[in-house]
Amino acid sequence: MNSDFQARSATYRATVERCLAELRRGGAIGLTGRGFAGIALAAEMVEEASFANLQSASPDGAPLDSNGGPRLILTASRAADLGLMPPGGAGRALAICKLPAAIGAEAVRQLADPTTETPDTPALGVTLADDLPLKLAEAAIDLAKAARLLPAAIMIALAPDALTNWVDETFVLDCTGLAAHQRALAGSLKRVGSARVPLHGAENTEIIAFRPADGGKEHLAIVIGNPDPAQPVLIRLHSECFTGDLLGSLRCDCGDQLRGAIETIARNKPGAGSGIVLYLAQEGRGIGLINKLRAYNLQDEGADTLEANLQLGFGADERVYQPAAEMLRQLGFTAVRLLTNNPEKMSGLEQCGIRVVERVPHIFPSNEHNTQYLVTKARRFGHMF
Structure with missing residues (x-):
């Protein structure tokens, strides 16, 4: 392992570990970048209380973005299955979705999980948006995968100086270093x-x-x-x-x-x-045991191994x-x-x-x-x- 990586990454690594554990227990984490910040929850772990807290997360009780409300981040393959974008994702890896104000936590979990009852996306009022920094969205999905959860997250953007009003600083991660950290960690x-x-x-x-x-x-x-x-x-x-x-x-x-x-x-x-x-x-070509069991359910419904991974939002081989x-x-x-x-x-x-x-x-x-x-x-x- 590179000695420079060792010297610089101990604190960062500890923060990543805490964030992964927090996502797995259904808690919120903070993500920051160059001039932007947001709070994220793992979509499959969201409950009514944590969702309500996220919806209220801003200094004045109103979200920073002009349209209001949290955003659901999905992979393009999952968004395509829900009819939110064409197959292939129109050249995009992720989909950022605007959620209606009245949506509940159970509906969000159904949007994230193809093994549950398929929601009527148009009736729910879920639409595509493009108002989150891509780095934030990518980091949220990467962390969900690393936590062995479905690659789907709920996020709300905040001004960087407001973030610690809602998330303890021990669960705040600078996402600009995440990709390099993951590459170094693999070896x-x-x-x-x-x-x-x-x-x-x-x-x-x-x-x-x-x-x-x-x-x-x-x-x-x-x-x-x-x-x-x-x-x-x-x-x-x-x-x-x-x-x-x-x-x-x-x-x-x-x-x-x-x-x-x-x-x-x-x-x-x-x-x-x-x-x-x-x-x-x-396990499961890198998606973890629980997600492999989900993939088996999709295969029982007619998908092959590759299709099941894509429906879950993963790559063919992770x-x-x-x-x-x-x-x-x-x-x-x-x-x-x-x-x-x-x-x-x-x-x-x-x-x-x-x-x-x-x-x-x-x-x-x-x-x-x-x-x-x-x-x-x-x-x-x-x-x-």
Whole structure:
């Protein structure tokens, strides 16, 4: 991790952590920028009391913007599903929506969550607006995602000097530094613990834990055998999957891929039964377990995996590869043979400075519950089966 980042970011990082926790508990946070400020709530967590408090938030009891009232920030894909903008978002990533004065918290939650009853948007009187600084809107959505919530927020703009009248200064974040902070944080891992853990079929195994600088969930390196840093190491990047890895869900192929990777590496002849599985804390392609369960509901209604993510307001794949690359570097490896069917993993590692010298196919039989899922991976994500 860059020493300059370490020196400058401790206080900022603590503020980000407090803001994420506050969003998850339904509280309000303050966001500031160059000459602008606002108060934000996570849309899925809003209740009548917090919504009423937001509506009243200004020095004179009236919002700063000329039209009045809070704004709902949605991703363009969610706004398109609600009929607020054309499919594709007309080249915009976000939609800023004006909410009518009479709207309640439950209706706001329904606007944010496609797994609830679909609201009649025109009848509600929700319309597009363009009167919030884009940096504020982007920061609110980025923080909602980082908090593992739906990417939707309610915000009201305020004069910067009025912000702390409504939000404690410990929950006020300068959003102009958020993007750089998140990029640096992705590679800010520290080795914090390890142990020898014999596995079925791979008894000579060590598990090494790496913790990000924000104290978030650890990533794990499952080191099998004694891989040689002088040679390209056989690896598997595996995003955690609670339902597949632990419960044996038949909706995906994750459990088969994880156990199959361990067995394949243990049989690896060029590496004398050596290699690494990087077990990454990026559930549901980076959207988190709760949102993955929501995506399953949308799939049950006819959406495929990609469509479900977009309907929730996420990208098709929210994972990042800097943590995997950083773990490999700390373990002494810069070149790999990658067990994958996903070309994005190859390019992702390459972009982070890890040389992929070979793609090793990693294919398992389908079942009646995941056949369509695998078809979608091939057709829509470009997986090579």
